[in-house]
Amino acid sequence: MKRRMIRDGVALALSVLFVAGTVCDAALAQPAPGGRRAAGFERSGPAARGSFSNPRPADRAVNRPKPRPKAQEERTERTEIRQDGRTERTEIRQEGQTERNANRTQAAQNIAADRNVHHHHYYDDDDDWGGVAAGVAVGAVVGFVAGAAAASPPVTVTYVTVLPCTPTVVVSSSVSYYGCSGTWYHRNYIDGTVRYVVVSAPPGW
């Protein structure tokens, strides 16, 4: 009788653990909007470009992603970028803000911890038909919006490829804002792919 009670107790405990685990997995999983790609697998790399050239960024010894640098190191590596004349709309925050952004995006960075911040060194060849090896999943890049005035002041943009939560979506002036734990994002094309760039909160938030 006692043995049977123990066996039943163990079975019940295992069932509870299984259900709890399933619920937790479902709660933690945050698929990319619209995508069904498995988390953690990197689709990019030199071969993904399908190019007849393979310019190698100076800081990329091998293709394998490197451990993500600490926030301070990351900041020192960021290159200057020019601010878009239309950043009033995107309200991209500048240098001081990016420090806070680096912290805010830590959750997303943990999700994609196996990914890396690359820095792009453009192939100095007008006949390059391959562009530059990308592969950035989380990082601070950037530049200016296409067509912006070249004299715009520098700005740094922080972005993530996958939102770290199920976002609050707010549409303001025909632009979608995605909110996650107080951090707001806009969608932008970076390296030909839709990325979530950290921006100021939408009006009224």
Place this chain on the structure above:
Amino acid sequence: MTRPDRLILCLALLLSAGAAAAETASPPVAVAPPVTAEAAPAVIDPQALAALNRMAETLAGARGFNVTIRAAYDSMQADGRMIEFSERRTVALARPDRVRVDTQESDGRKSSASFDGAALTVFDQQENVYGQAAVNGNVDDALRYLLQTLNARMPLAMLLSSTLPADLQKRLIGLDYVERDMLATTPTDHLSGRMPEVDFQVWLPAEGPALPSRLIISYRDEEGRPQYRADFTDWALNPAPSAAPVPVAPPASAERIPFIVRSGAQENTARSGAQENTARNGAQGAPQ
């Protein structure tokens, strides 16, 4: 000396003599240095070059073409695994200034890119967003802008360029004729080429229009030597003007989003007239 002793002595002498002879006959073994692209002699097989040039001139000289590309590529993961992803691209090109490429990735994501002579448009169906930039010029200019300024993916873009023969000639440092592949639908010439940063193989029909049926690019300097492998089907050379590519028309519900360009891109691509024009005219990268 007993008989067994004599036998042992003989064996010992034979072994010693054999070792000495081997030592004398075998000079020190020189380890050949690995053959690298730089060290390898530039060998270009004339028959292979003729076939490759025929392909380049056919593609570059065409008024336009349509083709479907089923491709796969390797991606090295952080844990050292090499994972293959694939995609299908349908390409419609009408020179001088029309092109459209529709892509479906192996995870189901769909996207499109087009150029209509004035605007370059990219559309992400899953995200329901699009970007648009004004580009003055022809297809070559639009592709350069897409690749070098926007840093977007467009595998095998060089095959769409009108300067393909010169581009190949500029890069080619070795080319061999591998074999005539008799397992293909029609006899196919299999070539192996080498460029400064990549190796490639291409399969071209031995007869008829020199349109590639298969192409493999190997990134030999990368860890794991990843490849991009493409199979070409549904070739249509010089299709009727009525079949010209239709520009991408995002649905009304799609949101227009900006292209963010890395600062180094414009510096290095500013030499392109099209891109300078684009900058002056103001690419319409920002939302409405």
